Amino acid sequence: MSDRIYRVDMSNLSFEIEDVPEAWQGLGGRGLTSTIVAEEVNPECHPLGPRNKLVFAPGMLSGTGATDSGRCSCGAKSPLTGGIKESNAGGTSAAILARLGVKALIIEGLPEDDSTFYHLHVTRENVEITRVPELVGKNNFEVLDIMAEKVGNKAAVMTIGRAGEMKMLVANISVRDPNGKLRSHGRGGLGAVMGAKKVKCITVEAGPDDEVSISDPGKLKAANKKFMHAILAHPVAGEGLKAFGTAILVNILSEAGGLPTRNFRSGECDFAEQISGERMARLITEREGDTAHGCHRGCVIRCSQTYNDEDGKYVTSGFEYETIWSLGAHMGISDLDMIARIDNVMDDLGVDSIETGITLGLAVDAGILDYGDGEAALRIIQDDLANGTPLGRIIGGGVGNLGRLYGLVRVPVVKNQGITAYEPRAVKGQGITFATNPMGADHTAGYAVATNILGVGGHLDPLGKEGQIELSRNLQISTAAIDSTGMCIFVAFPILDDPECMPALIDMINARFGIELDFSNVMELGKRILRTEREFNLRAGLNSAHDRLPEFMTYETLPPHDVVWDFTPEEIDGFWDF
Amino acid sequence: MRKAGYFTITIRLFAQYREGRFADREREVPDGAVVGDVIKSLEIDEDRLAVGIILLNGRHGKMDSALEEGDVLSLFPRIGGG
Incomplete structure (x- = not known):
């Protein structure tokens, strides 16, 4: 079916479905969210005020069956940076939005009655907007369970946890993945924008007949075959990432002197091995976890994993290099199990594990906790951040704000967003x-x-x-x-x-749109x-x-x-x- | 005591290169040895999993980089993340 723009106005709890303006037709993902934000959002507006807009857009190839095409972009003016933001995530939302023909979902305005939160349920030609006081104060995993009951397991879910409700700058938007766990639009405080609009969660449901319209399906299929072959034949994309995950980078960055350690005081970390991808892969295998799964359907790279504890019980998934670095080399926790526990709590609460981890590392310099004290970090997140205590608000304000409040000079940010895992x-x-x-x-x-x-x-x-x-x-x-x-x-x-790879990708775009x-x-x-x-x-x-x-x-x-x-x-x- | 005509380096192996080998070991190598000689001695199958990154004392090295007493040689297959 042809693509349309779904526009929700929270100020009067209404929606409209519009034709796609010509200038937006060849766009998708980040190209579309950034174009819409630049066209429709006043750059001088308050990011949490009525004039900011939250835009979701599946990629140009999402939902077509193209390999690895399941990333959805989310954009707005960022409350963290004060500039434009696009953050993309895996999960099930990109493909389902695309199949419904939702070229972009734009959420604007603020509700007059801000005493509660709302659930948006997007289906073909409809957006149902309902008050959900029962979800207020709930975290992500519980929201997923409730939504599974309410709309079934096949719908995409995008949700904010308590951090988003409190409009913290570290708040993310979480997306249900094919395994029922979470992926995140992590960076830039987009969860705070969703929280400001009083949207607790968005579900998107496509019917069995909802398919992406493809101009030349045969050409897309043939190009996809080449594209998939190029990915699988590559030693990193086809083999390394599924064997070791992204944490394989810990050791090499430390060996090369580029792993920021102890708040950017050194480029090498003496406990790198303990938090390395090699060690993680060994532990996952010993504990019968899963070293290789994809964040979205149709992924053949499968860099994600399921990490279990010593008793073989699930602890976390989507356990990434940047998170491990921030709580590890940067904040000093050398116990991978502890980092995994904190990662899961952060996912549930709905905070960017990167910005939060870097802030906790800086909190060592601020004298709030000791280098390597994982129990203290866990307490700050579970007790303070989750409940919005003054300390929780300070940590939830991100790296730059903590630095300002404590008079620190060694503050690793650009445009107020934390620098990640690679020493500039x-x-x-x-x-x-x-x-x-x-x-x-x-x-x-x-x-x-x-x-x-x-x-x-x-x-x-x-x-x-x-x-x-x-x-x-x-x-x-x-x-x-x-x-x-x-x-x-x-x-x-x-x-x-691989010189074959990019032409195959371009062929798929051309086949999708007939261009x-x-x-x-x-x-x-x-x-x-x-x-x-x-x-x-x-x-x-x-x-x-x-x-x-x-x-x-x-x-x-x-x-x-x-x-x-x-x-x-x-x-x-x-x-x-x- | 050092054997005449040999010197000692530290070899660190990563990712799949550890399988059936080791992670970190000191090894004596003959005078005049270059990085490629060490790789050969490790029986790394270049067809199956070519050497992707050579770090010599934390800096990128090459197959013909000369080795010296006390060097740390880190070897990786092609890896990536992000």
């Missing part, structure tokens, strides 16, 4: 991405680690400046385009190495998205002065390579010359 001084291409990307410090936005450290897409010396701006620019442009397709960002590994894009059109799309996001940020008051890494990195030397951040402001600003 020792992985300089990634530093350029952290500095310049419109989302703030976002590791996925232009993953220069691939070429700086992992030898994917060639090699560029991580400690040198040469070529890094170009590398980051090319990666950010292609990532903006890939984020619009619904594809998992890990398809970038085969794309960087004739070529490589340069796709790169133009990526450029247009980045420029649109940058323009929004400029109008929101985020300018070149915000495209900077924290100042301490320019004068504090990082061991073991004894490096500083040495790009001049003019060099960084040259990023935007395209």
Whole structure:
């Protein structure tokens, strides 16, 4: 069926279904959420006020059967960064929205009666908006159970936990995955925007006859075969990720001197092995967990896992490198079981495990807890954050705010969003991405680690400046385009190495819409998205002065390579010359 | 005591390279040895799982990088995450 725009106005609890404007027709995912936010949201608005909008958009290929196409984008003005935000997640929402023909779901306005929360149930040509006082104060896993009773197991669920209800800046939006667990639109406080709109959860249900319209199904199928082959033949996407998960990066970053340790005081961690992907894989196997499952149907990379405790009981899933790093090397917890327990509590509460973990690491410098004290970290999350105590609110305000409140200088943020898991001084291409990307410090936005450290897409010396701006620019442009397709960002590994992969992806887009894009059109799309996001940020008051890494990195030397951040402001600003 | 004509390095192996081998070990290598010689001695099957990343004392090295007493050589197959 043809795609439509579903628009919900919370101010009068109504909805409209609109035709897709011509300018939005070739877009999906991040390209569409950022275009809508830039067109319809006043950049100067308060992110939690009536003029912000929360936009969900499945990727261009979501729901088509294309391999690894199940990522859904969520966008708004971010209450954390004050700029534009797109955060994409796996789960079941992208495919179901696409099958219903929901090109984008736009939620605007604030309800007059803010004494309770609402449930939005999206079906073909309808959005049912109901008061759900019984869900207020409930966390994510319980909401999933209640929704399974109410609308069945086949519907997609997007929900906020208590952190989102309290509009904390670390609040995320969680999405039910095919295994009944959670994936997250993690970064930028989008859960606070949903909480401000008093939307507790959104369910999306497609019928058996709801299918994505594909202009040339045969061509899509043939291109998908090539695309899937390129993914499976790649040593990282086809083998490494399902064997060890993303935590395989812990050891190599530490060995390369690029694993931020003890709040960015060193690039190597003496207990890296204990929190490594190798160890995690061994424990999972010994405890009869699962080292390889996908965050969405149709994923062949399967980087996710189920992590059990010593008794073989489920602890968490989707247990990622950045979370393990933040609570591990950064905050000092060397016990992987403890990190797993905290990860599950964070999922349930609905907080970004990255921003929260980095904030807890900074809380060590603030004197709130000791380095490595996992029990204290767990208590702060379970008792303080969950109940919104003053300390919980402080931690729930994210890294930048904690730094300001405690007079700290070594505060790892860009545009007020925490820097993740890769030391910019020792992985300089990634530093350029952290500095310049419109989302703030976002590791996925232009993953220069691939070429700086992992030898994917060639090699560029991580400690040198040469070529890094170009590398980051090319990666950010292609990532903006890939984020619009619904594809998992890990398809970038085969794309960087295998010349067959990108043409197959473009063929699938062309087959879906009956168009004739070529490589340069796709790169133009990526450029247009980045420029649109940058323009929004400029109008929101985020300018070149915000495209900077924290100042301490320019004068504090990082061991073991004894490096500083040495790009001049003019060099960084040259990023935007395209 | 060091054997004449040999010196000692530390070899660290990661991901699948540990299977049937080790994680971290000191090893004596003959004078003049380069990284490629060590890889050969480890019987890594380059067709099945090629060496992806060579780190020599934390910096990227090559097959023909010369080794010295006390070097730490870290070897990885192609890996990635994010």
